[in-house]
Amino acid sequence: MPFSFTRLPSQPMDATGKAVLVNQAGEHIILRMSDVTRLITREAPLDPTLMERLHAGLFVTHNPRSSGVDLVAQSVRSKLSTLMSGTELHLFVATLRCDHSCPYCQVSRVSDDRTAYDMTIEDASAGLDIMFASPSKCLKLEVQGGEPLLNYPLVHELVRAARKRAREEGRPLECVVTTNLANITPEMCMFFRDHDVLLSTSIDGPSDLHNANRPRPGNDAFQRAVAGIELVRNICGVDSVSALPTTTRRSLGRVREIVDTYVGLGFSGVFLRPLSPFGFAVKTQSAIGYDTQDFIDHYLEGLDYCLELWKRGYQFREHYASLLLRRMLTPFDTGYVDLMSPAGAGSAVLVFNYDGDVYISDEARMLAETGEKLFRLGTIRGSTREHLLAKPQFAHWIRDSMNEAIPGCDWCAFRTWCGTDQVYHHATQGDIVGIRSLSSFCQRNMAVFNWLVQKLDADDDDSRILRAWGGLG
Amino acid sequence: MIGQIVTTTESDCIVELKPASNELISEDQMSSRLFIALGDFVLRERLEHETRNIRELIVRQAFERSNLQWPDLDSARPGDDPLRFGVPDIETGRTHT
Numbered sequence: 001m002p003f004s005f006t007r008l009p010s011q012p013m014d015a016t017g018k019a020v021l022v023n024q025a026g027e028h029i030i031l032r033m034s035d036v037t038r039l040i041t042r043e044a045p046l047d048p049t050l051m052e053r054l055h056a057g058l059f060v061t062h063n064p065r066s067s068g069v070d071l072v073a074q075s076v077r078s079k080l081s082t083l084m085s086g087t088e089l090h091l092f093v094a095t096l097r098c099d100h101s102c103p104y105c106q107v108s109r110v111s112d113d114r115t116a117y118d119m120t121i122e123d124a125s126a127g128l129d130i131m132f133a134s135p136s137k138c139l140k141l142e143v144q145g146g147e148p149l150l151n152y153p154l155v156h157e158l159v160r161a162a163r164k165r166a167r168e169e170g171r172p173l174e175c176v177v178t179t180n181l182a183n184i185t186p187e188m189c190m191f192f193r194d195h196d197v198l199l200s201t202s203i204d205g206p207s208d209l210h211n212a213n214r215p216r217p218g219n220d221a222f223q224r225a226v227a228g229i230e231l232v233r234n235i236c237g238v239d240s241v242s243a244l245p246t247t248t249r250r251s252l253g254r255v256r257e258i259v260d261t262y263v264g265l266g267f268s269g270v271f272l273r274p275l276s277p278f279g280f281a282v283k284t285q286s287a288i289g290y291d292t293q294d295f296i297d298h299y300l301e302g303l304d305y306c307l308e309l310w311k312r313g314y315q316f317r318e319h320y321a322s323l324l325l326r327r328m329l330t331p332f333d334t335g336y337v338d339l340m341s342p343a344g345a346g347s348a349v350l351v352f353n354y355d356g357d358v359y360i361s362d363e364a365r366m367l368a369e370t371g372e373k374l375f376r377l378g379t380i381r382g383s384t385r386e387h388l389l390a391k392p393q394f395a396h397w398i399r400d401s402m403n404e405a406i407p408g409c410d411w412c413a414f415r416t417w418c419g420t421d422q423v424y425h426h427a428t429q430g431d432i433v434g435i436r437s438l439s440s441f442c443q444r445n446m447a448v449f450n451w452l453v454q455k456l457d458a459d460d461d462d463s464r465i466l467r468a469w470g471g472l473g
Numbered sequence: 474m475i476g477q478i479v480t481t482t483e484s485d486c487i488v489e490l491k492p493a494s495n496e497l498i499s500e501d502q503m504s505s506r507l508f509i510a511l512g513d514f515v516l517r518e519r520l521e522h523e524t525r526n527i528r529e530l531i532v533r534q535a536f537e538r539s540n541l542q543w544p545d546l547d548s549a550r551p552g553d554d555p556l557r558f559g560v561p562d563i564e565t566g567r568t569h570t
Contacts, residue, residue: 002520040519
């Protein structure tokens with residue numbers, strides 16, 4: 001049966017070293033390279049017990065008409081199911097205005113009194129027409145900014161109209177507002193509660209780190225975010241607000257404190273994410289950025305700490321690792337748009353910018369704020385969904401984002417679990433395919449996959465916890 | 474290790490190599506790693522060649538099985554339960570003969 005293999009970097013670079021083998025179904029097995037060579041060349045016999053494991057894992061079959069081929073085909077189909085379901089996530093940029101001036105913000109920051117940077121009701125309504133034209137069974141509306149609550153009248157009308165339409169059409173709809181919570185009021189919370197809206201916010205770590213990362217008048221971003229979380233939980237419910245940290249140079253060496261902050265605020269997990277190389281974040285890279293290896297070290301220390309907390313009885317998980325583990329351990333697609341092949345940009349997500357322009361991803365609109373509008377599909381005004389997606393380049397972007405055909409991904413064992421990001425590689429390397437050996441995206445994901453497969457293979461407490469994160473047990 | 478092709482002729486290919494990170498590595502170590510990496514690619518080529526037919530069969534089989542009778546069932550998620558198997562018969566009015 002077809003599979004790919006990659007040597008584990010912690011192992012000797014010879015026949016005694018180990019490699020991970022992954023097949024098209026996403027099943028994996030770790031073998032010594034001497035066994036991998038025997039399996040492929042058949043120049044020496046393989047141990048019968050190993051042959052049984054290879055059969056069980058669908059790496060070997062005696063008969064191409066066996067049920068093993070059916071099982072792998074079914075798995076391939078499940079993993080690519082989002083390809084056939086239509087765009088689910090639609091992002092609306094309610095405004096570019098923001099009352100924070102974070103140096104790593106990926107989008108333009110303008111003062112909070114310039115309504116020229118607000119989305120209009122007419123554009124929002126046109127965006128809803130495009131969203132509801134999607135064939136996707138489930139729809140997800142996410143409102144972003146700037147700080148979207150500075151244009152609350154639009155957020156209110158957008159959510160109200162979307163809920164009404166979803167009810168009329170009998171379609172499941174998830175609504176999320178991404179906000180710094182600095183300006184949230186009890187009235188807003190009551191509206192969000194009544195319209196089943198989830199809130200997503202940012203907590204970069206302890207107060208001093210958060211406030212240094214997120215300057216605002218009064219230097220009280222952390223205090224306001226924490227007060228907002230409490231208000232939302234009191235009115236909308238405990239699970240109606242989630243948070244994400246952004247990692248800057250100041251965060252390095254403080255991952256345990258960051259995790260502890262999330263634990264202290266009562267969250268059940270954290271999503272440790274790197275700085276995005278888009279938009280205005282590029283200009284501040286030299287001041288707040290770091291090497292990819294620095295982030296990997298920070299991230300893996302964070303994973304170790306989350307495992308340690310779990311073993312101590314606090315069931316706390318890292319969400320990115322959980323997403324990867326679900327891809328590694330189950331046949332299901334996670335629907336996570338940043339890690340799809342072909343890329344989720346445009347096929348799984350569409351972004352409606354404050355000015356009515358439509359982009360294939362949030363990163364694409366961030367890039368556009370610095371003048372690079374390559375990934376703009378058109379304008380919301382007078383366009384249909386079909387018209388926007390008929391842009392000839394769009395088909396090329398999709399074709400060129402299939403990792404089976406990307407040099408460096410084509411032979412990689414982690415390909416079945418990984419994804420591609422044309423916007424990222426265009427932003428960092430000036431080419432939508434990019435060179436994998438120079439890609440931070442690739443370097444980060446390879447490091448995490450390598451770490452996870454070796455932990456899973458150990459068959460100890462860590463392995464059992466990681467299986468639980470992936471949805472098994 | 475990062476490689477860049479400098480020149481190619483009908484019989485030769487000259488590649489310039491440098492370590493991917495700041496690690497100190499001797500020329501011998503580097504050439505040893507290169508030959509091991511090339512050996513791995515020979516294995517991958519052989520595997521790809523020998524499994525090409527079954528790979529195509531898997532992809533064909535994955536996409537040809539669309540449900541003509543109930544197309545909605547094809548796009549259902551595992552938790553959707555479009556046929557309502559998880560709902561008691563007393564609620565669905567389903568009877569068994």
